[in-house]
Amino acid sequence: MPQFAQALARGLNVRHVRFMALGSAIGTGLFYGSASAIQAAGPAVLLAYMVGGAAVFMVMRALGEMAVRHPVSGSFGQYASKYLGPFAGFITGWTFAFEMAIVAIADVTAFGIYMGFWFPDVPRWIWILAVVFFIAALNLMKVKVFGETEFWLSLIKVSAIIAMILGGVLIVLFGFGLPAEANPGFGTLLAAGGFFPNGFWGLLASFSIVMFAFGGIETIGITAGEAQNPKDVVPKAINTVPIRILLFYVCTLGILMMIYPWNQVGTEGSPFVQIFDSLGIPAAAHILNAVVITAAISAINSDIFGAGRMMFGLAQQGHAPASFSKISRHGVPWMTVLTMGIVLLAGVVLNAVLPESLFLIIASIATFATVWVWVMILLSHISMKRTVKREGLLASEFPSPWWPAASYVALAFMGFVIVLLGIIPDTRIALIVGAVWIAFLFVAYKVWVRGKGHERAELIDETGRESVPAEAH
Template sequence: MDPMDTDRGRAASAQPARSAPAARPAPAVAPPPKPGLQRGLTARHIRFMALGSAIGTGLFYGSAGAIQAAGPAVLLAYMIGGAAVFMVMRALGEMAVRHPVSGSFGQYASRYLGPFAGFLTGWTYTFEMFVVALADVTAFGVYMGFWFPDVDRWVWILALVLFIGAINLISVKVFGEMEFWFALIKIAAIILMIIGGIAIIAFGLGNQSEGAAGLSNLFTHGGFFPTGVLGFLACFTIVMFAFGGIEVIGITAGEAQNPKQVIPRAINSVPVRILLFYVLTLTVIMSIQPWNTIDGSASPFVTIFDSLGLTGAAHVLNAVVITAAVSAINADIFGAGRMLHGLAEQGHAPKAFTKLTRTGVPWLTVVTMVGALLVGVLLNVWFQEQIFFLIAALATFATVVVWLMILLSHIRMKREIARDGRLPSEFPVPLWPAASYAAVAFVLFVIVMIGIVDSTRPALIVGVIWIVVLGLAYRTFVRGRGRQPHQLVDETSPISVVHPAD
């Protein structure tokens, strides 16, 4: 007898019993599905987040400090730093495509380096976003002072913090749209500024003094290395701050609609972006205005056109740099909030941080970041003159520590892939392993320079204290109590595999 006939007979004989009204319980109302992080970020959103994530305060305002430290040689520093950043992003991209999860590199560090490494990475990134946001709100107050010099800086900062907090509480799609338009404004403005700057250099528009604008300004005021080798090396402590926050692209993996396609495209745009938006832009700026006249009292983008008598252009550029600051703070709060959510999922942060709104926003993390940023209001009241560059140094330390953990997690992952004979990655880093180890060496060099330079040494001290505090917190509140990171699904084609060790 055909076994399938037997099975069908059993199913038929069982059918009346299952369908009898007396045997069927009254239908229950299904509970609503538990909200989770929504994949509301499209390719357009993430592509422009990638284009705009490193175009912010570090370029529009912090570049003045880097120029003061190294002169025209800062162009070379941006190229070297940009190459290292690209390697960090490719390492993060390979892990994000393989394991697209919320919490991103915090969870990768937990998986590949151990629970404390994940705890350290996640909280240090949150600290980085907090400090970078402090720098951004401080710069925002400076920019508003260009238009309203008699209004206290803290007034603008308070209003901005409350506005950004409200935006981040709506939905991730609203955040993505806001970042898209802000990035579009920044990119268009920089391109127009480059075109206008080249016109000034070539035709002397708005600048009638002989020899005042031209590429010769890169070499005639003390040479290309006017502050010597030490000044050139010291500028990396500010240059790397400019790239801080770019790793938010990895954070988007948990909310991207198609992370395997959009994240690689976004990351591969990094080298062109650095050459265009940093190297070319600062070349134009230092060609128009000698590097030793850029004092950092306002954005060099604004002061250059203002000093040339192009006040209309200066006002437009001031509006652009304000847009850039708002965009950066928006991304800072987003990144910190999603990282705290991932930490809470692992038991490395209070469980309350996992609570979401109906639209999938981790609301308590946003409220916490907004509350922390109110500290920036007080700091700008108490330490108005010194605050920005100390914050920038702190942000640089936190940034490079996070990058170091990303690189080490990636190296460990690559070793496991080779050891266990797993499928190769779909988005592997180039020049493995030499370029990855070179990037690690560069990150360690930046940490050393933070300690060597007098003005940034306090940031290293604070950073070391931060790591010690994290170690004590982990030992007291997490060790033996926090959960291990949940299994990371290996989504490498042609099949998706969950490895038992994961």
Template structure:
């Protein structure tokens, strides 16, 4: 009898810092440059709006997790509350999302390493980090939790230090030797707060939403978390604070230190800004931090995809062998399947490293928003199925029901449609549509040929 049970190896400390660190990765340290280029300082407002919507998604997921914790989380909820087809599509699209995000993260990692070793080919860095992270994900879940805890501590400490240092630079006049003045006036004095108009502001959402992709991993952790009833809500409730502090405050400081229109896309904006201010030593420290963030993101991506593949296998939506779990509680074959996919990313980095990050980020945005949309729809369907008395007794409810859910759903639809209006992201929408059509064909082919696509009773 093969083992298929995940183990509770994550405690309160792990969950809190994984939650804090899950949205602090390449989307902030690297991808933010693209968003700033498109929207200018108004990108701060885009992060606030997207952050609120991400919080609503997590509250919807939290409501379902606390009501009925399941392996595979939102993939299983889509199956239970909508249809087995919805669960199949949601689960595999999340795996697709994690594959894309992971490819983006290993690409960013290679870019960061190029800051110190420009002569080394990027594909070598992507291969090295893929092997290391896969090895770590094959250990006990507690090891994953410990690693994420310390990586998150480094990221959070660095951002706090950078914000304090940024205030110091502005207050004590550092940067006057450069060709620009530092100060909060940079947020509106270089073409205004919305220099590229409403079009630029709206266009930035495709990059901004990508930055929050991955926070849904909290829902996947539920069955491996001790005292989930207390720890999961605390982790989710921390989201608004970390969005305001780690994204809005950080980017406001960066654009105050350096005019937004001079922030390039070569490497991390965090590193290039401090280099431009003549603080070479700080640039090296920050490069260590962004490398840490990339490693953390890759680690979480691999963890999330492995757990979702395990859940899909339990439902008969993936090869049954992926359901196997080692004695340490690790879905070994699911992790190894992800490793094989990441090798493709290594090959892509060999051929098209320079343009790979933003191409993948756009495609990952579609997958992220689609998964969020399915989470919200699952929550609405769950609510409508429950008797009114049971609805009121839910331990952890989404705010402003039903208006909150409806507004969040409309926002997700808006983002998906938005991708088709801009040249840089239109291809991502086309790929997303092809993906949904392809998975739909596969599902109904499996169903017609008698393959198991049903959901177990719970």
């Protein structure tokens, strides 16, 4: 059994973790993907964000309860190993890494689109290549540098969204910059077909993009292995999830659709930029484009961090190459960062080959991977709760609310989203790719892990020691 003496540096404080959570939750899914969701559901997309957000909050509370009990690197990948079995841990960890890789490709794709607003004649892949090298270099520095960078990047986009909401309220109230015949407010919001213009089916169709927008928020759990005080930091970050969803998704998109008819929001660039540009405020459009570029960089930053730390945890369990557990003098798993950088280079190729249709394909595949990981988190949490009760262990310090009803309802909803991916023609490829991916992992586990005797079910802390006794499986 290999030993890992080196430890990840605990350099993330409350401020870092809280804004990292914002970084993962406010990115391409909001600034770019929201256009597709709006086109699918119309104003009803606001309901989709609230329903999806409630389910995601229950996932995060389940994750938070486990992270406070077991603050380890690898987070929910190791929880799945302990409470559901080594294969579940293997499939969860690698699917999360796959999710982060796919989401990162979507984020770098959006970055290239945003840069096209200023430089329409420059090929998109050039910008993507540049940002991949920049983010990879940033992630090789000390984790405190990463945390500080993410803090400031997130602060910029959060401040911009709040300013935009306030500005949008003024436009709705006083009609600044709008033509005389405009009717900002609920009149514009409901003018093109009411609240459900595309019917209930349109609401359902929007869920694939809506859930993609929340993808990566589970990275909060990954930070437990590098947070200075995870039992204090993680609950504070998770408890801000509902207000973030209401403010940054529901309020923001509601204001936008009150200013500009939802059925005229296209997918050429960020809808935020498009709306303000159409209002005849070019300076605001340029400022907002700078903001969405900042948001994309922040999201890519979080993607690489999350995937890298998960692969580090997998290596500690014998579920990934041992080289992934190598740590630099800065306390960073450098091999996993380089691996993610190489994977993102695929985004350069894909954007050169499929510049037009790439985003929706990637978003739907990422949604499958994201929801699969959330299902495994919920199942791990349910198993943990049963274990705690059966063995009479100490009560959780951060228990998930409304147990067990809310956990099972959230689990059923996630299963429903996966079914939707297969029903809707535009996202069906996600279910096909997902099935192939799960089958590939099954074969890889049988051949590489179990076949070579690497199977382990312990929870491994950041020093390589078992943090709790292993359960029998």
